[in-house]
Amino acid sequence: MAGPALIPAGDFRTSYAADTTIFPTTTSRNFAIAGVALLCLAPQFFSGYWLSILIQIGIFSIAALGLNILVGFTGQISIGHAAFFLLGAFTSAYISNNAPIPVFFAIPLAGIITALVGLIFGIPAARLKGLYLVIATLAAQYILLDFFSRAEWFSGGSVPASANPFSIFGYTLRGDKQYFYVVLAYVLASYILVTNLMRTRDGRALVAIRDHYLSAEIMGINLTKYRTLSFALAAFFAGIAGALYAHYQQVVSQEGFGIERSILFLAMIIIGGTGSIMGTLMGTAFVVLLPESMEWISLQLKGGVIDHALSLNTNITFLREIAIGLIIIAFLMFEPDGLVHRWRQIKAYWKLYPFSH
Amino acid sequence: MATSLEVRGVSLRFGGVRALTDVSFAIREGELFSIIGPNGAGKTSIVNCISGRYKPTEGQLFYQGRDITGLTPNARATLGIGRTFQNLALFHHMSVLDNIMVGRHHLLKNNFLTGSLYWLTGARKEELEHRRKVEEIIDFLDLQSVRKATAGTLSYGLRKRVELARAMALEPRLILLDEPMAGMNFEEKEDMARYIVDLNEEFGMTVVMIEHDMGVVMDISHRVMVLDFGKKIAEGDPATVLADPHVKRAYLGEEDEVLVDPDDAAPAQESAA
Numbered sequence: 001m002a003g004p005a006l007i008p009a010g011d012f013r014t015s016y017a018a019d020t021t022i023f024p025t026t027t028s029r030n031f032a033i034a035g036v037a038l039l040c041l042a043p044q045f046f047s048g049y050w051l052s053i054l055i056q057i058g059i060f061s062i063a064a065l066g067l068n069i070l071v072g073f074t075g076q077i078s079i080g081h082a083a084f085f086l087l088g089a090f091t092s093a094y095i096s097n098n099a100p101i102p103v104f105f106a107i108p109l110a111g112i113i114t115a116l117v118g119l120i121f122g123i124p125a126a127r128l129k130g131l132y133l134v135i136a137t138l139a140a141q142y143i144l145l146d147f148f149s150r151a152e153w154f155s156g157g158s159v160p161a162s163a164n165p166f167s168i169f170g171y172t173l174r175g176d177k178q179y180f181y182v183v184l185a186y187v188l189a190s191y192i193l194v195t196n197l198m199r200t201r202d203g204r205a206l207v208a209i210r211d212h213y214l215s216a217e218i219m220g221i222n223l224t225k226y227r228t229l230s231f232a233l234a235a236f237f238a239g240i241a242g243a244l245y246a247h248y249q250q251v252v253s254q255e256g257f258g259i260e261r262s263i264l265f266l267a268m269i270i271i272g273g274t275g276s277i278m279g280t281l282m283g284t285a286f287v288v289l290l291p292e293s294m295e296w297i298s299l300q301l302k303g304g305v306i307d308h309a310l311s312l313n314t315n316i317t318f319l320r321e322i323a324i325g326l327i328i329i330a331f332l333m334f335e336p337d338g339l340v341h342r343w344r345q346i347k348a349y350w351k352l353y354p355f356s357h
Numbered sequence: 358m359a360t361s362l363e364v365r366g367v368s369l370r371f372g373g374v375r376a377l378t379d380v381s382f383a384i385r386e387g388e389l390f391s392i393i394g395p396n397g398a399g400k401t402s403i404v405n406c407i408s409g410r411y412k413p414t415e416g417q418l419f420y421q422g423r424d425i426t427g428l429t430p431n432a433r434a435t436l437g438i439g440r441t442f443q444n445l446a447l448f449h450h451m452s453v454l455d456n457i458m459v460g461r462h463h464l465l466k467n468n469f470l471t472g473s474l475y476w477l478t479g480a481r482k483e484e485l486e487h488r489r490k491v492e493e494i495i496d497f498l499d500l501q502s503v504r505k506a507t508a509g510t511l512s513y514g515l516r517k518r519v520e521l522a523r524a525m526a527l528e529p530r531l532i533l534l535d536e537p538m539a540g541m542n543f544e545e546k547e548d549m550a551r552y553i554v555d556l557n558e559e560f561g562m563t564v565v566m567i568e569h570d571m572g573v574v575m576d577i578s579h580r581v582m583v584l585d586f587g588k589k590i591a592e593g594d595p596a597t598v599l600a601d602p603h604v605k606r607a608y609l610g611e612e613d614e615v616l617v618d619p620d621d622a623a624p625a626q627e628s629a630a
Contacts, residue, residue: 016488020481193473200472200480201465204451208459211448218408218446219527220434220463229469275450 021185043177051176057185059244061284062190062269066237072274074230075210077133080141081238082261088114089246090155090237103247104168111240118235126227129273148254160253165247195277206230271331273338282339294323359386361531361563367416367587370401376402377587389557389564394584400567404533408440409433435463439529441520443536449509453519456508457491460526495523514545534566
């Protein structure tokens with residue numbers, strides 16, 4: 001039996017405080033700290049390519065975390081998340097270009113502004129459910145994208161907007177090696193904040209709405225307020241992630257942030273595990289690494305037997321897209337609880353080995 | 358005794374269906390009040406009107422002298438009206454502990470900002486304080502062994518008890534129990550009846566209970582109201598209500614002699630005309 005009740009023998013909690021820790025055991029906490037420490041060393045060991053992959057995983061995992069609050073924890077749905085990501089990117093670039101505000105402050109500011117815009121789109125969305133909500137968030141995606149292509153003062157219109165490199169008090173961070181630490185700090189902060197949120201009053205209210213909104217209301221939870229709040233929170237993290245992405249790339253373009261990116265964000269949380277904080281990170285890593293590994297496989301296939309037999313030629317790159325689609329379908333069918341569920345089962349297996357229960 | 362809840366001329370219609378017609382009654386503070394009636398009589402409808410899920414088409418509701426007719430369900434919960442549901446309505450993917458903690462929503466102060474900063478804002482301290490209160494409820498309802506279990510995995514009887522625990526966590530002055538014993542075996546019913554009496558006597562809550570088990574209703578209620586086809590047909594202490602001819606008719610149908618022999622009934626009709 002794999003579940004939260006699986007606690008190693010002899011681990012007795014003698015206070016309520018010991019029963020409310022983030023990590024179930026001290027061992028798991030030490031492993032997490034060691035993992036972060038190892039990540040801090042990553043720039044020393046990884047080449048530019050792998051470092052950029054890590055940075056991308058970090059940035060997208062923040063956006064996916066926001067989406068998981070909305071979809072996984074509150075039970076709403078959004079296919080407009082990429083638009084909020086882009087809004088954060090443009091806002092942060094705009095602020096740091098046009099106001100004497102260092103990028104250090106522009107990023108959280110962009111998050112807050114994106115959250116406010118999310119709030120506006122969240123108010124009608126709080127009254128909608130299911131398919132209707134999908135359409136409403138689709139509208140948000142198109143309205144925002146249309147705004148970006150028309151508002152030249154804000155986003156540069158068809159020309160990509162430039163963004164300043166990350167700077168604080170006159171000191172400018174340059175290159176991936178330094179930016180990696182900025183992203184790492186934001187990832188840690190976001191994940192800790194959301195973990196805390198989910199174990200306190202308002203986080204529980206969101207989950208209650210997901211599980212049974214009628215009885216949540218009877219328990220004194222204001223449905224409209226919390227559904228709107230969850231939209232704002234999702235937009236906030238999308239905005240933060242977008243801002244981080246803008247100052248990483250130092251150029252912001254609409255290219256690649258259409259609805260397919262919104263769906264990719266959904267794929268991240270579905271593959272990782274909806275309603276799971278660690279699952280979000282796993283899912284993001286999976287979705288970012290998948291195209292890279294498919295790229296590698298298709299390169300290996302190139303000129304090989306299969307390539308000739310099927311006469312794939314240049315179409316070989318499309319294998320990547322097909323594989324991503326197939327994997328999402330496979331996850332929905334065989335592991336709807338996501339990677340995190342698989343991970344728990346593996347842990348339970350080792351804990352109980354050689355007995356199955 | 359002060360009035361806890363007053364229902365004044367409440368009618369509820371869904372299109373052409375009259376779920377409730379001009380129902381009025383008052384519940385006293387500290388009372389254990391039962392609502393009985395055949396299936397479809399409108400018992401759950403009246404409870405839904407009190408808890409705010411339905412807005413009455415006509416009539417008003419007063420809670421502790423205050424008009425609550427227009428209030429949302431969550432505002433009523435904040436005023437101290439708690440309830441359980443006839444069909445289980447737990448948060449299935451949450452642990453029993455979290456389910457009960459949700460009940461304390463309106464008593465907790467932290468919001469999403471202070472909650473996220475857990476250690477810095479006193480959110481942790483508040484959580485622990487309320488955890489203590491929740492443990493008292495767990496103790497009272499004997500839920501210790503399942504406090505970490507996911508609510509959706511529990512047996513029916515336990516879920517009913519968790520639901521009661523969640524409603525209690527609200528610290529309501531008035532608690533509405535919609536068929537708390539439906540589908541339970543004899544022992545579970547005995548336990549539940551004991552809990553309800555304790556809620557009323559020890560915790561001082563005013564209890565409104567819908568129940569089909571007449572034995573329990575007659576044993577523990579102070580007063581009983583009978584609904585039939587959305588109308589109130591009787592109200593009073595259990596013994597009086599049970600003896601009421603209207604109640605007998607609602608539950609058992611017409612008197613035998615009226616129905617069985619049409620020849621006997623025919624002269625009666627003639628004489629009436």
